[in-house]
Amino acid sequence: MKIKESIALVQEKRSRDGPLPIEVAPYTCSDFFKVQKRGTKPKAVRWDHRLSLESRNLRTSPLKAASRANQGDIISLGTARPTPEYYPWDVLTMQCRSTAASSGNEQQQSSSMSCLDGESGYDLGIAMNYGYSTGSPQVLRYVTEHIEMVHDPPYDDWESCLTCGSTSALDITLRILCNRGDAVLVEKYTYSGTLGTIHAQGLHTVGIEMDQFGLLPEDLDQQLDTWDSDKGPKPFVLYMIPTGQNPTGATQNLTRRKEIYRIAVKHDLYILEDDPYYFLNMERAGYNGTTPQSLTLDPDDYLQHLPTSYLSLDTSGRVLRIDTTSKILAPGLRCGWITGCSQIVNKFVSYSEVGIAAPAGPSQVMLYKLLDETWGHEGFIKWLNSLSEEYRQRRDMMIEACMNSLPLEVCHWETPAAGMFIWVVVKATKHPEFGQHINGELSQKTLLHIEGEIFKKCQENGVLVSKGSWFRPEGQELQDLCFRLTFAASSKDVLSQGITRFGKALRSEFAM
Ligand SMILES: Cc1ncc(COP(=O)(O)O)c(C=O)c1O
Structure with a gap:
């Protein structure tokens, strides 16, 4: 439909x-x-x-x-829900964006949303009272x-x-x-x-x-x-x-x-x-x-x-x-x-x-005013659509930066179809210490050590990444060296710089 x-x-x-x-x-x-x-x-x-x-x-x-x-x-003498007469807020006024996610959009129109004490739709006195779970x-x-x-x-x-x-x-x-x-x-x-x-x-x-x-x-x-x-x-x-x-x-x-x-x-x-x-x-x-x-x-x-x-x-x-x-x-x-x-x-x-x-009353009012009164169902879908396009652009910027700045001999990744993350898998077998181990296998301890060294070098180079081992269920052996990178948190213009720094840390650790 x-x-x-x-x-x-x-x-x-x-x-x-x-x-x-x-x-x-x-x-x-x-x-x-x-x-x-x-x-x-x-x-x-x-x-x-x-x-x-x-x-x-x-x-x-x-x-x-x-x-x-x-x-x-009914006169309530039963539950201790204080009367709104004594709430020190009379009105909540909010300004919201149009349904286009990008704030740089010139045509961006904002709408004013307010919630009053005594209004008919969703009264502030009710929103600020106890609510049903x-x-x-x-x-x-x-x-x-x-x-x-x-x-x-x-x-x-x-x-x-x-x-x-x-x-x-x-x-x-x-x-x-x-x-x-x-x-x-x-x-x-x-x-x-x-x-x-x-x-x-x-x-x-x-x-x-x-x-x-x-x-x-x-x-x-x-x-x-x-x-x-x-x-x-x-x-x-x-x-x-x-x-x-x-x-x-x-x-x-x-x-x-x-x-x-x-x-x-x-x-x-x-x-x-x-x-x-x-x-x-x-x-x-x-x-x-x-x-x-x-x-x-x-x-x-x-x-x-x-x-x-x-x-x-x-x-x-x-x-x-x-x-x-x-x-x-x-x-x-x-x-x-x-x-x-x-x-x-x-x-x-x-x-x-x-x-x-x-959930807190002010949050519920913010949701109601935005989603129901201002955007409506179609507006919300437009917002989600536009937001996903913003992330599509960020993802592509980061993928391009990875192609340009990461040492492709030692790492690879899949382009994600959704979400906020790129999962970079690093080939531990290319690490200089690899050859020194029995049967050519790196122990868990060594893998964790190399992961820690890369993480440290990233920080020294001015970039924060997440270690793969943080996401491992208990007892799960680390089979690969992995790092989670997100394109959601920093401004678009520094994403590629972040990847350059990550690449530098990898090259240094792998003596390249
Ligand atoms: C898979 C997953 N579940 C839950 C959460 C936390 O969500 P919330 O902020 O709603 O608690 C996150 C946040 O990163 C997440 O990635």
């Missing part, structure tokens, strides 16, 4: 439903906002047998449940519509819920599913923040082999088929970053995704689809890497070029998709959303009630 047609359906539903509730922290859920009727798709399978001991004991807060009924003409109806409605438009989950009882970003969402989800001592299946190299969360909860990791299209289904299947129960319970949580993977930049193609999903069904796995780089898709049909002009797509083309998410493939409700605003709007919002079957999302809401409570 074209985006304009989907938006027309959303508008129709909104006018049928009438205005959103405007009391404090109203109970809300995605079901209220889905365009498609319930009961037209299969239901998710049950996950009771996979819940952790901790999450089985979790109860919904009686105070929060009581305030669900707090609608209409799924998020405000205003933001959850937008998120639900967005999920339905982009991913259209193929089962009935899916729900979305706002989060305080993916880091927090992962922490909560692992608590829902895992007991201390359990193992989580992860890619052979994975986001170091998630490794930190996993280890902090007393969990282990099992690394699955990868190639340039990400996690290898054969290795996943084999490790599960041959799981030795002396090592502990067979793992059933599979954590993946399927698009523009952090750190390798790999994007799984559709065949790969379908095969991994098939194996997940075979072994009854629950998939955590951590996908912050999904919208930073840099694939452009017919583009050979040399066209200099801007390649921003038509919004419908842009959506069609996006990978098929696991959420879109998920017929059994075994995927929790984790989205964040960190890489597409701003990390300081500390906001994102999860989408999965209602059994797991409801547990997530109960955890949020005893932890984060709800």
Whole structure:
């Protein structure tokens, strides 16, 4: 369906439903906002047998449940939500950009957005009060519509819920599913923040082999088929970053995704689809890497070029998709959303009630004013499209700099199709120390030592890179020397200088 047609359906539903509730922290859920009727798709399978001991004991807060009924003409003497009369802010005024990501664009038009005490849509007094843990109806409605438009989950009882970003969402989800001592299946190299969360909860990791299209289904299947129960319970949580993977930049193609999903069904796995780089898709049909002009797509083309998410493939409700605003709007919002079957999302809401409570009101207002009132669904897609083109240009600049300045005899990389990272693999066998080792093999200690020396030389030359070993699951031997470079953090004009400095450090270490 074209985006304009989907938006027309959303508008129709909104006018049928009438205005959103405007009391404090109203109970809300995605079901209220889905365009498609319930009961037209299969239901998710049950996950009771996979819940952790901790999450089985979790109860919904009686105070929060009581305030669900707090609608209409009721005098609340029950919950300690201070009256907005005493909040020292009367108005929040924000200026936002048009939907073109580049600030250098002369035609850039900004819009003024304000949120007042006493306004009808999303009152500042309500936004600054306690909120319900799924998020405000205003933001959850937008998120639900967005999920339905982009991913259209193929089962009935899916729900979305706002989060305080993916880091927090992962922490909560692992608590829902895992007991201390359990193992989580992860890619052979994975986001170091998630490794930190996993280890902090007393969990282990099992690394699955990868190639340039990400996690290898054969290795996943084999490790599960041959799981030795002396090592502990067979793992059933599979954590993946399927698009523009952090750190390798790999994007799984559709065949790969379908095969991994098939194996997940075979072994009854629950998939955590951590996908912050999904919208930073840099694939452009017919583009050979040399066209200099801007390649921003038509919004419908842009959506069609996006990978098929696991959420879109998920017929059994075994995927929790984790989205964040960190890489597409701003990390300081500390906001994102999860989408999965209602059994797991409801547990997530109960955890949020005893932890984060709800994403911060000012962040929710900023999202609502920008996404719903100012840009609308089409505007958001235009923004994502334009942002992905910015990253496409940055990626190409960095790839060109790598070709020009890195010693090609000792290193190689793949051009990432999405995300923010280039993963440079350095041939350790070309290192001067290589010949001095037994059987010509470098020990782990030596590899780590060389990696450390390169890192140090980079710093001395004035460039910061990330070591491959930071992204290794526990017990995973370092097989290569790898470095993660990002084209997201520095200004465009210094990217190539950064690569020159990295090249200098490599040449010095390899005595070239
Ligand atoms: C794969 C992955 N997951 C999660 C995060 C953290 O996201 P958030 O800022 O939403 O906590 C990052 C940040 O780099 C990431 O790369």
